Protein backbone atom coordinates (compact mmCIF):
# COMPACT_ATOMS: atom_id res chain seq x y z
CA UNK A 4 0.00 0.00 0.00
CA UNK A 5 1.56 3.28 -1.06
CA UNK A 6 1.03 6.77 0.31
CA UNK A 7 -0.43 7.76 -3.06
CA UNK A 8 -3.18 5.16 -2.93
CA UNK A 9 -4.06 6.19 0.63
CA UNK A 10 -4.34 9.82 -0.52
CA UNK A 11 -6.35 8.70 -3.51
CA UNK A 12 -8.78 6.74 -1.37
CA UNK A 13 -9.09 9.68 1.02
CA UNK A 14 -9.76 12.22 -1.70
CA UNK A 15 -12.29 9.89 -3.29
CA UNK A 16 -14.10 9.71 0.05
CA UNK A 17 -14.00 13.52 0.30
CA UNK A 18 -15.42 13.79 -3.18
CA UNK A 19 -18.25 11.39 -2.34
CA UNK A 20 -18.97 13.33 0.83
CA UNK A 21 -19.07 16.63 -1.10
CA UNK A 22 -21.48 15.09 -3.62
CA UNK A 23 -23.69 13.83 -0.87
CA UNK A 24 -23.70 17.17 0.98
CA UNK A 25 -24.46 19.05 -2.24
CA UNK A 26 -27.42 16.75 -2.76
CA UNK A 27 -28.61 17.02 0.84
CA UNK A 28 -28.89 20.78 0.77
CA UNK A 29 -30.82 20.83 -2.47
CA UNK A 30 -33.16 17.92 -1.79
CA UNK A 31 -36.22 18.62 0.40
CA UNK A 32 -36.81 14.98 1.49
CA UNK A 33 -33.15 14.55 2.43
CA UNK A 34 -33.21 17.86 4.33
CA UNK A 35 -36.01 16.39 6.44
CA UNK A 36 -33.98 13.21 6.89
CA UNK A 37 -36.49 11.16 4.96
CA UNK A 38 -33.83 10.25 2.45
CA UNK A 39 -34.74 9.83 -1.20
CA UNK A 40 -33.24 6.91 -3.16
CA UNK A 41 -30.53 9.14 -4.66
CA UNK A 42 -29.60 10.46 -1.23
CA UNK A 43 -29.48 6.95 0.19
CA UNK A 44 -27.29 5.80 -2.69
CA UNK A 45 -24.91 8.72 -2.21
CA UNK A 46 -24.73 8.16 1.52
CA UNK A 47 -23.92 4.49 0.96
CA UNK A 48 -21.25 5.39 -1.61
CA UNK A 49 -19.70 7.87 0.81
CA UNK A 50 -19.69 5.32 3.67
CA UNK A 51 -18.04 2.79 1.37
CA UNK A 52 -15.48 5.37 0.29
CA UNK A 53 -14.75 6.13 3.93
CA UNK A 54 -14.30 2.45 4.70
CA UNK A 55 -11.97 2.04 1.72
CA UNK A 56 -9.89 5.02 2.83
CA UNK A 57 -9.71 3.60 6.35
CA UNK A 58 -8.59 0.21 5.02
CA UNK A 59 -5.91 1.86 2.86
CA UNK A 60 -4.72 3.88 5.83
CA UNK A 61 -4.59 0.85 8.12
CA UNK A 62 -2.77 -1.21 5.50
CA UNK A 63 -0.15 1.51 5.19
CA UNK A 64 0.16 1.83 8.95
CA UNK A 65 0.66 -1.95 9.22
CA UNK A 66 3.40 -1.83 6.60
CA UNK A 67 5.07 1.00 8.45
CA UNK A 68 5.40 -1.18 11.55
CA UNK A 69 7.31 -3.89 9.71
Ligand SMILES: [Zn+2]
Pocket residue numbers: 026027030031032033038039040041042043
Ligand atom coordinates in the same frame (compact mmCIF):
# COMPACT_ATOMS: atom_id res chain seq x y z
ZN1 LIG B 1 -32.44 13.38 -1.74
